Amino acid sequence: MDNVKDLMHKYHRGMMYVDDIPITPCILHNFFTGKYSNEHGVKGFKFIGIPTEIAGSYRGKYIWDLAREKNLIVKLVNVPVKYPPLFVNVEVRDIPLANLFLPPKDNFQFWVEVLHAINVRNITSDWDLYITWYPIPDQAHHLFFPTLGSKENLDEAFRWYNMAFRFARHLIELAKPKYFLVLSDHGFSSDFESIEIEGHKQHLHVRDALVISNTIDLPKRPVEVFSWIRKYLGV
Numbered sequence: 001m002d003n004v005k006d007l008m009h010k011y012h013r014g015m016m017y018v019d020d021i022p023i024t025p026c027i028l029h030n031f032f033t034g035k036y037s038n039e040h041g042v043k044g045f046k047f048i049g050i051p052t053e054i055a056g057s058y059r060g061k062y063i064w065d066l067a068r069e070k071n072l073i074v075k076l077v078n079v080p081v082k083y084p085p086l087f088v089n090v091e092v093r094d095i096p097l098a099n100l101f102l103p104p105k106d107n108f109q110f111w112v113e114v115l116h117a118i119n120v121r122n123i124t125s126d127w128d129l130y131i132t133w134y135p136i137p138d139q140a141h142h143l144f145f146p147t148l149g150s151k152e153n154l155d156e157a158f159r160w161y162n163m164a165f166r167f168a169r170h171l172i173e174l175a176k177p178k179y180f181l182v183l184s185d186h187g188f189s190s191d192f193e194s195i196e197i198e199g200h201k202q203h204l205h206v207r208d209a210l211v212i213s214n215t216i217d218l219p220k221r222p223v224e225v226f227s228w229i230r231k232y233l234g235v
């Protein structure tokens with residue numbers, strides 16, 4: 001995995017322990033509000049409607065709200081704190097946003113490449129805070145390697161994991177940010193534990209999440225991402 005090797009050897013890396021419900025909507029809210037689920041109210045998915053709805057809602061301020069109050073330039077691309085996902089101050093052509101949030105299996109890679117092209121077009125112009133989210137390897141895991149019980153599944157996991165790092169590496173090389181944070185919101189295995197949310201049984205992921213940065217002070221828990229951004233953004 002050449003892209004994984006490149007980022008892990010060039011920058012600071014560590015594991016972040018997910019001490020809340022290890023499901024994407026919950027942990028993304030941890031990241032961007034600095035609050036736990038019992039405070040921000042988002043638990044997971046409702047699985048009602050197409051493609052899905054989020055269980056719970058947050059009415060407070062996200063990190064980008066604080067930045068905009070300071071007249072900083074904020075760009076958000078496909079940030080899944082709710083559906084439809086957030087696109088702020090970016091060029092998005094007339095495409096179905098659902099295909100960027102949860103790409104269909106039969107053309108999954110095509111849509112993640114479309115998402116990456118949107119980021120490439122927008123990340124080189126002015127901004128103070130740029131946040132984007134890719135549905136890999138998480139959604140690829142659900143669609144293509146639900147367990148790691150065979151060499152074929154393991155090879156498939158390696159392929160998607162390396163692709164995620166390829167996109168991250170490309171954006172860092174293009175933008176040359178003063179500070180950056182590459183995060184996973186959980187590990188990608190999800191065949192060992194489940195929880196009922198809004199009457200629907202949901203599979204939980206492992207609680208070890210990855211963090212890579214060009215700073216040495218890495219967040220150790222999801223809620224610390226909020227304070228990391230505040231620190232380096234100066235808000």
